[in-house]
Amino acid sequence: MEPKESWIRSIVRSATFHSPDGIAITYTDENKGYIINRAIMQQDLLESCLEQGATGLFGHKVKNISKPDTNRKRTLLFTDNTPVSAQVVIDCSGPLSRFGMNENLAWRPLDLETAYLAHIDGVKTQTDTVHIYVSEEIAPGGYAWAFPRNEESLNVGIVIGT
Structure with missing residues (x-):
């Protein structure tokens, strides 16, 4: 691009x-x-x-992200207990992302x-x-x-x- x-x-x-x-x-x-x-x-x-x-959701804090289901969808649970399902989730919260840590990505705090x-x-x-x-x-x-x-x-x- x-x-x-x-x-x-x-x-x-x-x-x-x-x-x-x-x-x-x-x-x-x-x-x-x-x-x-x-x-x-x-x-x-x-x-x-x-x-x-x-769809973009900004200023919302995610409490939990499920593992993919059989349709490869995940459910995000926000801190206000609102659930949202999606096949693609993009976490833009940076290197200390909880989502990234839960996905077993090659990441270590020592890299920062x-x-x-x-x-x-x-x-x-x-x-x-x-x-x-x-x-x-x-x-x-x-x-x-x-x-x-x-x-x-x-x-x-x-x-x-x-």
Whole structure:
């Protein structure tokens, strides 16, 4: 699936990797990547799914999900005791999903690292380059990043290893 133009914040052509000793290596490729506006993309994908007959339930907490029955349907029981049956269930609650844990997926809490993210405005930046930093001083056991949002703002983040 090609991204819609409205989803694209910027087109990325290069990645600069910053090593612990301060050496920076920039990789540029003819293939490009995108910095996506996830809010717009997810809204468009939701609308497309709804147009094709899907049902979306938001802001509801699931108390229980049954195993598939003989027709491969599951019953979801919400905290208000409302039941809903479906052949396909998409859980968008993230990596700590109870549904995912109950499905014996290859998941372990040790796979998760502490991360922090900030949006920084008022900073002139190149919109076609992402920066990755690996350094025990900056991000012990992890890494940090700076991705352009537009010409004057960045997403910066850090992952600290366990």
